[in-house]
Amino acid sequence: MYDTIIIGAGMSGLAAGIRLAYFDQRVCILERHYTIGGLNSFYRMRGRDYDVGLHALTNITPKGTKKGPLARLLKQLRLSRDDLNISAQLGSDIVFPGVRLRFDNDLDLLRAEIAREFPAQQENFEKLIASVVEYDDLDETHQAISARQRLAEMIPEPMLVEMLFCPLMFYGSAREHDMDWGQFSIMFRSIFMEGLGRPYAGVRLILKQLVRKFRGLGGELKLRSGVDRLAVEDGRVVGVVLENGEVLEGRRVLSSAGWPETMRMCDDGDPVTTRSAGRLSFCETIATLDVQPKDLGHDRAITFFNDSEEFTWEKSADPCDVRSGVICSPNNFAYDEPLAEGTMRITSLANFDYWQGLDEQQYQLEKLRWYDRITESAVRFVPDYRSRVLDTDMFTPTTVVRFTGHDNGAIYGTPEKQFDGRTHLENLFVCGTDQGFVGIIGSIVSGISMANQHCLRD
Amino acid sequence: MTADDIRVEILDILEVIAPDEDLSNIDDAVNFRDQLELDSMDFLDIVMELRKRHRIQIPEDDYVQLASMNSTVTFLEPLMKDIVKA
Numbered sequence: 001m002y003d004t005i006i007i008g009a010g011m012s013g014l015a016a017g018i019r020l021a022y023f024d025q026r027v028c029i030l031e032r033h034y035t036i037g038g039l040n041s042f043y044r045m046r047g048r049d050y051d052v053g054l055h056a057l058t059n060i061t062p063k064g065t066k067k068g069p070l071a072r073l074l075k076q077l078r079l080s081r082d083d084l085n086i087s088a089q090l091g092s093d094i095v096f097p098g099v100r101l102r103f104d105n106d107l108d109l110l111r112a113e114i115a116r117e118f119p120a121q122q123e124n125f126e127k128l129i130a131s132v133v134e135y136d137d138l139d140e141t142h143q144a145i146s147a148r149q150r151l152a153e154m155i156p157e158p159m160l161v162e163m164l165f166c167p168l169m170f171y172g173s174a175r176e177h178d179m180d181w182g183q184f185s186i187m188f189r190s191i192f193m194e195g196l197g198r199p200y201a202g203v204r205l206i207l208k209q210l211v212r213k214f215r216g217l218g219g220e221l222k223l224r225s226g227v228d229r230l231a232v233e234d235g236r237v238v239g240v241v242l243e244n245g246e247v248l249e250g251r252r253v254l255s256s257a258g259w260p261e262t263m264r265m266c267d268d269g270d271p272v273t274t275r276s277a278g279r280l281s282f283c284e285t286i287a288t289l290d291v292q293p294k295d296l297g298h299d300r301a302i303t304f305f306n307d308s309e310e311f312t313w314e315k316s317a318d319p320c321d322v323r324s325g326v327i328c329s330p331n332n333f334a335y336d337e338p339l340a341e342g343t344m345r346i347t348s349l350a351n352f353d354y355w356q357g358l359d360e361q362q363y364q365l366e367k368l369r370w371y372d373r374i375t376e377s378a379v380r381f382v383p384d385y386r387s388r389v390l391d392t393d394m395f396t397p398t399t400v401v402r403f404t405g406h407d408n409g410a411i412y413g414t415p416e417k418q419f420d421g422r423t424h425l426e427n428l429f430v431c432g433t434d435q436g437f438v439g440i441i442g443s444i445v446s447g448i449s450m451a452n453q454h455c456l457r458d
Numbered sequence: 459m460t461a462d463d464i465r466v467e468i469l470d471i472l473e474v475i476a477p478d479e480d481l482s483n484i485d486d487a488v489n490f491r492d493q494l495e496l497d498s499m500d501f502l503d504i505v506m507e508l509r510k511r512h513r514i515q516i517p518e519d520d521y522v523q524l525a526s527m528n529s530t531v532t533f534l535e536p537l538m539k540d541i542v543k544a
Contacts, residue, residue: 022510023506023509023510024510064478066476066478066479066495067495071478071495072497072499075475075476075477075499075500075503076499076503078474080477448499449499452499452502456502456506457518
């Protein structure tokens with residue numbers, strides 16, 4: 001009998017596992033895939049290491065900072081800042097037609113950029129900062145307010161509003177067209193007020209540290225152990241039935257599989273709460289270059305681009321929506337020594353149904369076709385690197401399904417979150433993307449707080 | 459454990475849960491929250507560390523007793539008097 005069975009060895013499941021194992025629980029993490037990480041993972045192909053998911057860590061405050069989500073999670077997991085070996089970004093930007101706003105981990109740069117490009121909005125931007133700071137992320141009462149409505153009231157300059165939404169939505173909005181005010185505030189602080197950074201070795205370092213910690217505390221991790229169903233009796237989960245038929249017993253279950261996905265596992269008939277899955281998924285192209293991006297004149301860690309004044313955040317009607325995107329260069333962080341090769345990654349919104357509907361041959365061809373289109377769109381905003389490419393890869397919404405199990409390849413899960421983590425069963429709880437916080441730091445914080453609230457106190 | 463032993467133990471716990479804090483100048487009469495960056499998660503950890511190390515159960519209603527060093531030691535003294543210092 002386990003004290004807690006955790007479904008999913010992504011960031012949130014591993015973080016929850018560490019908390020529980022540290023306090024002497026018998027914990028087992030079940031992972032369907034043959035590898036850990038879920039949405040944030042890594043692989044090796046043709047002799048090169050690749051990251052999936054992570055562009056940059058958010059919430060990067062200077063070393064020694066005692067406040068904020070990064071400090072909180074390091075304390076809670078008994079990790080030191082050096083364990084994650086994070087280097088700050090060199091700088092990023094948001095590019096719309098005719099306007100480029102640069103930002104880095106010091107809010108003053110963004111302030112100055114806005115003063116230059118939108119001088120009339122300086123004071124309004126200060127007001128926005130003040131109200132974002134006021135939002136208490138441990139108090140969920142403001143979550144439901146529309147961020148678009150609040151911003152429209154504060155900043156009567158539509159293009160600036162769109163430029164602020166673009167990065168925040170790309171990095172964390174499960175909802176189309178809008179964000180909850182709470183989510184907006186959390187993301188604004190994470191990206192603009194705290195900042196971006198990356199471990200030299202990428203996401204694998206974070207995952208390896210989490211797994212090492214979990215196992216070191218006696219936690220069990222079972223890979224290739226998909227859950228077939230949760231056996232329910234009298235409002236409780238009484239057994240976790242694996243796809244191979246094995247049955248595990250736990251006093252409680254914490255699932256990071258997603259809300260609709262977890263509900264479907266319960267064998268007590270109709271889920272009490274039906275909730276639509278998210279619709280927003282991504283394609284991402286990855287190019288390895290024979291040159292460092294900065295030698296091509298590109299020194300930005302992240303470039304968020306949009307090719308018209310209005311930014312559209314919705315399920316793509318085309319296979320990929322190439323009007324906007326995120327260009328990430330893992331090279332452009334302040335490491336002690338440069339990465340061995342140049343990398344450019346481009347993320348764009350994509351249509352899950354289209355990619356899901358292709359047969360294998362069409363899928364391979366369409367990947368080539370859309371790789372080209374996405375890249376063609378992006379090189380309008382960064383130096384054209386296409387003649388320097390050594391190797392490429394690409395993921396689509398169907399890849400996301402394979403790694404995360406999320407319906408529709410929904411990167412940020414369902415639009416409606418379950419902030420308290422509770423379900424209709426007294427000993428089943430959810431953590432991760434569908435609980436509330438997204439992104440790597442958000443997922444880890446989610447795992448920690450759900451473990452604290454529901455799994456530690458008895 | 460004596461009151462002094464308990465104080466040392468609490469300092470050791472704080473060292474583990476908040477390694478970036480300077481604990482050398484703690485004022486025992488002042489609330490932890492007013493001199494250290496501790497949030498509700500950290501207070502839960504004080505409770506959990508005490509449970510992990512000494513098998514002491516502290517009901518949630520009593521978490522308020524852990525506000526300052528003085529109140530914590532006073533509250534823990536009867537609970538920890540039979541625990542032998544390691």
